[in-house]
Amino acid sequence: MTTASLESPFVSAVTLLGGEGVLHAQPRVVMDWIPLVRQGLPSACVDAVVRITGITQTELAHALAIPERTLARRKREGALSPEESAKLVRFVRVVARAETVFEDANSALNWLQSPNASVGGVTPLSLLDTEIGADSVLDTLGRIEHGVFA
Numbered sequence: 604m605t606t607a608s609l610e611s612p613f614v615s616a617v618t619l620l621g622g623e624g625v626l627h628a629q630p631r632v633v634m635d636w637i638p639l640v641r642q643g644l645p646s647a648c649v650d651a652v653v654r655i656t657g658i659t660q661t662e663l664a665h666a667l668a669i670p671e672r673t674l675a676r677r678k679r680e681g682a683l684s685p686e687e688s689a690k691l692v693r694f695v696r697v698v699a700r701a702e703t704v705f706e707d708a709n710s711a712l713n714w715l716q717s718p719n720a721s722v723g724g725v726t727p728l729s730l731l732d733t734e735i736g737a738d739s740v741l742d743t744l745g746r747i748e749h750g751v752f753a
Contacts, residue, residue, distance in 0.1 A: 615699035616692065620644065621651030640689050643682040648691060649674055656698060656712060658728075666694055668732035693737050697727075700741060704748045719743070 623629045625647045630636050653660050664671040667690040677683050683691060701711035715728045721743045722730060730736030 615702060616695040619652055619655055619695040619698060620648040620691070621655075625651055636692060640692055641685050643685055644688040644691060646674075646678045646681055646683055648683070649678065652691065652695060656708075658712070658716075662728070663694070666728050666731045667691060690732075693734065694731050697731055697737055697740055697744075700744050701727075704744045715740075721746070 617623065617626065617630060620626055625645055626639065627645070628635070628639055630639060649660070649663065652658075653663060656663075658666075660674065661671060664674050667687070669687055669690065673687075677687065698711065698715065701715055702708050705711040705714060716726055718724055718726055722739055727740040727743070730740050
C-alpha cells in the first residue's frame with residue numbers, strides 16, 4: 604500500500620476520531636499520525652468514535668482488544684497509551700475505508716458487523732483486534748471496490 608493510498612482514508616479518520624478539536628492536530632498524511640500515536644491519542648477520541656459510528660463502547664473495546672475497564676480508566680486519565688492509540692487508528696482507518704467503498708456510513712457499518720464468507724464467516728469487525736485481521740478486511744474491501752468476488 605502506498606502512502607498516497609492512505610491519505611484519503613486518513614482524512615475521514617480525523618473526523619471519526621472527533622476532528623481537529625479533539626485531536627489538537629490535523630494529520631494530513633501517514634507520517635503526521637506517528638507522533639500522535641506515540642504520545643497517545645486523547646481519550647475523547649473513544650467517545651467520538653462511539654458517537655459517530657453508533658457502535659457501543661463494548662463493541663469498540665472488543666474490536667480493539669482493550670478491556671472496557673481499561674477504556675474507562677483511560678477516559679478518566681485523559682489519554683490512550685501508544686499501543687491503544689495505534690489500535691484505535693487502525694480501527695478508524697478500516698471504518699473510513701469501508702465508508703469509501705460502500706459510499707455510505709450505514710452500509711459500511713452494516714457490512715463490518717455482518718458475518719462474511721470472504722473473511723472466514725465471521726464479522727469483519729471481529730478481525731480488527733489484530734493487524735493481520737485488519738489487513739484481511741482491507742484486502743476484502745479492495746476486492747469489493749474493484750468488483751472482484753469477495
